[in-house]
């Protein structure tokens with residue numbers, strides 16, 4: 001793989017608070033919180049989800065600000081090199097140099113990734129969507145979830161089968177490239193390799209609808225933001241619009257420390273509020289309707305079971321949701337039909353645009 005995502009970013013000193021301790025609710029507290037969350041999600045009519053790196057740590061992709069996050073590790077190394085005592089972080093292991101890329105630009109993690117993936121280079125292309133990615137795709141397919149906003153660059157939402165039209169990728173994606181002429185968006189199997197909207201060396205193959213049309217041929221550029229690059233305006237506007245309409249916003253696996261994404265949960269205007277599921281505290285905790293300190297996959301598995309009556313089955317052919325036979329009534333509708341998903345195989349063929357700009 002080419003240079004990791006984190007290594008590709010420019011030097012930037014203002015990365016925010018890193019290395020805060022991760023906490024988990026007691027089992028009793030978690031059960032109480034899950035009961036409240038099930039009620040909130042069941043009654044939500046315009047559910048929006050904001051995701052961060054914490055939803056991808058279970059796929060082996062490190063986060064940024066967790067105890068073993070990329071920025072936490074980098075800060076500790078810089079402080080050590082400068083002869084300063086380490087900051088409040090509780091981490092004890094000495095990281096290897098050249099920590100790998102992470103999954104989004106801001107987050108506290110969920111389940112800790114395997115140790116080898118914390119220090120070595122991550123092959124993003126071999127990471128598969130987690131239970132949470134699959135759950136969000138299924139909730140969107142069933143119409144329960146209206147929109148997903150992600151800060152992650154790992155394409156796991158796209159590969160879970162979540163339609164790109166229901167997803168805002170605010171910080172860009174290492175697997176996507178866009179045509180500067182017609183706006184066509186391509187999802188690739190491999191990292192496109194550049195950052196800050198540089199030409200990737202490929203050209204648009206989109207063919208117009210009129211008979212005899214030639215391929216567009218426009219220059220393709222990466223979509224990946226460096227620190228000071230502007231966010232994709234259309235997707236940010238759509239994200240804001242959905243958050244303003246939302247009667248419930250779930251912030252999953254994000255420490256809400258990067259703006260403007262971090263403030264999106266506060267934009268609801270229908271009195272619904274937002275729920276945070278994250279192991280670290282966040283600057284938005286005080287206004288949250290509910291805070292759940294538990295791994296996101298555990299919370300989403302419980303929600304899918306209790307609200308939709310579904311559980312994830314993983315087999316050789318991929319992952320699929322099947323009826324548990326015990327739930328489903330909470331939505332007030334018929335038991336949703338179980339769907340088949342092929343893990344890791346979402347998205348369009350390598351040369352076909354997946355969306356237009």
Ligand SMILES: [Zn+2]
Pocket residue numbers: 179180181182183184204205206216217218
């Ligand atoms: Zn084009």
